[in-house]
Amino acid sequence: MENFNKPMNKNPLLKIFSSSLLNLPTPSSISYMWNFGSILGLFLMIQIISGLFLSFHYCPSINLAFNSIIHIMKDVNMGWMMRLIHMNGASFFFLSMYIHVARGMYFFSYHLIKVWIIGIIILLMSMATAFLGYILPWGQMSFWGATVITNLLSAIPYLGQNLVEWIWGGFSINNATLNRFYSFHFILPIMILLLVILHLFFLHITCSHNSMGMSSMYYMLPFNPYFIIKDLFGYMIILMFFFIIFMKFPYMLGDPDNFILANPMITPEHIKPEWYFLFAYAILRSIPNKLGGVIFLLLSILILIILPMLNINNMNSCKFYYLNKILFWLFIMSFMMLTWLGKQIIEYPYTFLTQLFSILYFNYFFITPMLNLYWDKIIYN
Numbered sequence: 001m002e003n004f005n006k007p008m009n010k011n012p013l014l015k016i017f018s019s020s021l022l023n024l025p026t027p028s029s030i031s032y033m034w035n036f037g038s039i040l041g042l043f044l045m046i047q048i049i050s051g052l053f054l055s056f057h058y059c060p061s062i063n064l065a066f067n068s069i070i071h072i073m074k075d076v077n078m079g080w081m082m083r084l085i086h087m088n089g090a091s092f093f094f095l096s097m098y099i100h101v102a103r104g105m106y107f108f109s110y111h112l113i114k115v116w117i118i119g120i121i122i123l124l125m126s127m128a129t130a131f132l133g134y135i136l137p138w139g140q141m142s143f144w145g146a147t148v149i150t151n152l153l154s155a156i157p158y159l160g161q162n163l164v165e166w167i168w169g170g171f172s173i174n175n176a177t178l179n180r181f182y183s184f185h186f187i188l189p190i191m192i193l194l195l196v197i198l199h200l201f202f203l204h205i206t207c208s209h210n211s212m213g214m215s216s217m218y219y220m221l222p223f224n225p226y227f228i229i230k231d232l233f234g235y236m237i238i239l240m241f242f243f244i245i246f247m248k249f250p251y252m253l254g255d256p257d258n259f260i261l262a263n264p265m266i267t268p269e270h271i272k273p274e275w276y277f278l279f280a281y282a283i284l285r286s287i288p289n290k291l292g293g294v295i296f297l298l299l300s301i302l303i304l305i306i307l308p309m310l311n312i313n314n315m316n317s318c319k320f321y322y323l324n325k326i327l328f329w330l331f332i333m334s335f336m337m338l339t340w341l342g343k344q345i346i347e348y349p350y351t352f353l354t355q356l357f358s359i360l361y362f363n364y365f366f367i368t369p370m371l372n373l374y375w376d377k378i379i380y381n
Helices: 012-018 032-055 065-074 079-106 113-135 140-155 160-168 175-206 223-248 275-286 290-309 321-341 350-380
Strands: 025-027 220-222
Touching: 025 223, 032 079, 032 175, 032 223, 065 079, 079 113, 079 223, 079 275, 079 290, 079 321, 113 140, 113 175, 113 275, 113 290, 140 160, 140 290, 160 175, 220 223, 275 290, 275 321, 275 350, 290 350, 321 350
Parallel strands: none
Antiparallel strands: 025 220
16 A cells, blocks of 8 residues: 555645546545535536436426426436436535535545635535526416525615516516526536535645544555445435435425416415425524515525634634534534424414524524634633
8 A cells, every 4th residue: 555644745736647536535434424525426417417418308488398308208218217316316405515515624625725615606506407497397385486486686786676687587486487497506516616626636635634633644545445435335325315306206306386387476375495405494584574584594605614713723623522412413403403494384483493593503604703813711710
């Protein structure tokens, strides 16, 4: 086995080209939690390929979109499988994405600043792509979900209403809206793929963050065969669950209202997005002011960008270890509770609980740096 326990080449370009992916030095202590990065790459390719096949038979017209989905499901050879793979693949992609981000927060991987920020941009673009794709079937929940979310831009002072009408291409969601949403849904994954390549480029310059907190320059193993075997095992496990879901319970993660053709004259009793947007939707609903809700909706994701800037380098030291674990799992609990509350009706006690867990969600980003900064003063004074 090659000796990777010596400092690596300081020239990043030489390091990238001299070490292939197979011989990439990788920290020996990383666990299966690091598999979700490669699993995300797998599901990204599944989504791009299945989406390409679906685009052959989809018609971006408000008069034909819904019927074209039925045509794909009933008449196109293996079309039902492509559609169910694409529909459930989005859920598995976001599940893997959220676990990947949570692992980065828990093990302080955001200290790799360029890698982290590009990753958050990928998350934002993935959410935009998924939202655009949710509109395309032109079902009842798709139509009203698009109406609600695009209307949020009207909260922007002075420009809001004009911006909404510009995006719609008219005074309501219409054929022009569906066409442009389809175009962007097709283009954004290619941009995400380019960002993923950039994400990996910077990761290979710095190497993966070590879960033991040791220097990334030492205690290395070659990527092949040790971590390829772990990645393949991770693929087998996640694909097993994926096949069970899309073959046995294909509509478990969807909304029944989307089996109804979009009708602008009938509003669903309870408008809600897909499950992977529910936490942000709950935060949006928890703010009584429309503009304030939009700001906190964006902050629910953008606040992750500030993590490398916060002074929490010592939160993984002995004096903070258990406290950091408690704060992190409180954050995860608030995320899960907001996801559940996002699909509940707007009435007491759900409104109160949504506001409570929204506060807990954002408190993680303010309590941890304050504790790190004032710990010694608290202890010794």
